[in-house]
Amino acid sequence: MSAAIETYLISKHYRRTVALDKVTLEIPEGAVYALVGANGAGKTTLIRLLMNIFPPSTGSATVLGLASGDVSGHAFERIAYVSENQEMPDALTIGGLLDYVRPFYPRWDLELEAQLVQQFDLPLQRKLKHLSRGMRMKAALASVLAYRPALIVLDEPFSGLDPLVRDELIESLRERSGETTIFLSSHDMSEVESFATHVGFLEQGRLLFSERLAVLADRFREVQITMGGTVKMMPPHAPATWLNPQCSESSVRFVDSQYTDDTPVMLAALFPDAVKVSIEPMTLRSIVVAIARSGRTPKSKVAGEGETA
């Protein structure tokens, strides 16, 4: 399957500040890719580079087969971009906005537009400047979904929204998954975990991992071992893929970042005095927290590498 988005060692510097540091990434067509990371991690910078809002300092990227520098004009007939802090034409009503943008898109679907207006319960006569944050986001989303873009790019779309609106938006995106590629950024892991197929984690401009969410969830486990006696330190031959080891009086806890079916055997060999072994799957949030705390970069995988979305 071809890639909807590819970046190669792409970086962005603002004088001495490195906003994005040599990010290499591949997002397959049809994926729902969640780019997560703390505020200021470089998510918005990466998205704006891809949307050609500004050029990269070094590196390159392609979006739907176009070099990022060529993403303009007609290219946006197939690409949708919605951002939490986008400046909308506030003097227009929602109806005016839809009327205005409609002629820009040859593939605009009037039926879908009507369906979205109804689904989002959009007040067509109300001006954008008088809308709540959630309603603005729904109006913006309706104005891009109606032309059935091949790629939807969302920058923090759910930030500051109440749960009801957030679920509405997620539902509408979920309905489009498969027919379109969705690339969204968020600093809240829990909100994207439910529908993302791929996930990438940015920290201080560096991409710490990028892979299918299912694979990520499969290989991370939280391990707790209760010992018969006192434990002072981890076994000397413990693998480097065991993150954040903590030894208390009679127990050992760590995160295994390369969990396989052989892991229980290895645990038994390294902890012969174990009286109880607990191996639990982890949420995306706890995986990210574990990686962030470890300060290590687990073997980073490129989404789509040797797998299908």
Place this chain on the structure above:
Amino acid sequence: MKQALHIFAKDVRLYWIEILGTLTVTALFVWIYPMGWGILPKISLWPWVPGAITGLVPVSWLVLITRVIHAESLVGERQFWITRPYLWPQLLGAKALFVATFIYVPFFFAQCLLLREAGMHPLSHLGGLFFLLLLVTGIAVLPMACLAAVTSNFAKTLLALLCLILFVGGVAYLSSILPTSSTTDSFSDVLSFVVAVAVFVAVLVIQYARRRTMLAWAFLIALAVTFSALGLFGPEEFSMSVTYPVSSKATGPHLTFRQAPADGSATMPDSDDSREIMVFFPVAISGIAPGTAVKVDNVRAGFTAADGVRWVSHWQGVGHTWLPGETNGRVGLKISRAFYDRMKDKPMTVEMSVAMTLLKRGNVTHLMLPAKKFELPGGSICRNTGVLGGDLSCLSPMRQPPLMLIGTRFTTEDCSVVPPLNDGDPGMGWIGALDTQPADFGLTSVWESTVWLEQLSSGQSSARQHLCPGSQLSIAPYTVVSRNQQKIVSQPLTLKSLVPTSGL
């Protein structure tokens, strides 16, 4: 084009209030501006109103241009339109169409109405009207559009404008403290206009095609700094030598220094800078053929003392015109007061460069001064004001009228006797300019000028005589034959001898 029209229609819907404001100001301008024409304007209660309304016209343009450009702001990274399928030539075209529709078209019709109000036929001046639109584009609309294109909102545009005004003020202050240079030449004017328009267009294209705001700002700042630097310290010699090539011909009008002391009774002109002093060179002029005249436009002088001390002035505008038969005159020049104080008693030689225009008289027209309006060659419409201080008040289409010499004979008594006695002194006055461009830059296509006819007194009486209806006027148009530069060198003289004694 379809996209441009779509954006244009949206802008019209969004900015109808601003459009209405601009149209209202333009309508007021057309209505009120003509009331200020003439020596005795029709508005006497609030004489500042025509000026204020005229000032509002560019303000309304600035508001309209800024608002419409900021509808798709070119500065920033958050605008919704930059990730929509906008094509930049279409967007730029939409804005150009908006400006054309709501600034150029109303302005054009306003000028037509003003011409009609002045008694002229607008269709006779279509070329001038379009040339005026070109000037307005280069001098007002494009700079306003550039300011809007490099700022993100109206407040920032105003801030940028304020900075520009402060910058211009600073340059003007610097200009006032540096030695005077006050020349104008058509070569520099045309070159400056072309370069400025090219930079403004480049800035707009850079912004619309690439949104490279820093680069666009760099272009604008470089333009302002370059023009200021050239204005203050520029190689004026080059542009002067292009407009006024150095003459090597022995024939034609020729200036020489006269070895005559300055007229002690002359009054000292007010000096606008205490660091300068005006000196007057007595000159003799010869070789002015009948039917021609010589206009001295600019002069510069180099002073060399016997001990080798040297001081050279900048080019300075003069504006004397000599007719055949006139042989003596004076050329005034501002020089450094410090240099004067130091060297005033020392003998020195002066090498003066004189940039002058040779004029040729055309066919002289004679007419009887009517009680009401009359037309001058070139289309200007004049009337006898009957007011001391301005004998004739003229309205001219598109620009100052062509250069003309108007002659008459005054009447000693008042104008109650018909026909007038015409028993007074002869009178003479210049009107117009030598520019040949189809229009002068301004917000109006109708230019006012007043002719003061100098009373060539016989010496018996200096009382002002009267210009009465029924008097004969002779109108002689003058056109440019050539422009050249002559160098004249004086015998040793002292600076002190060049300053009117009553002035110090």
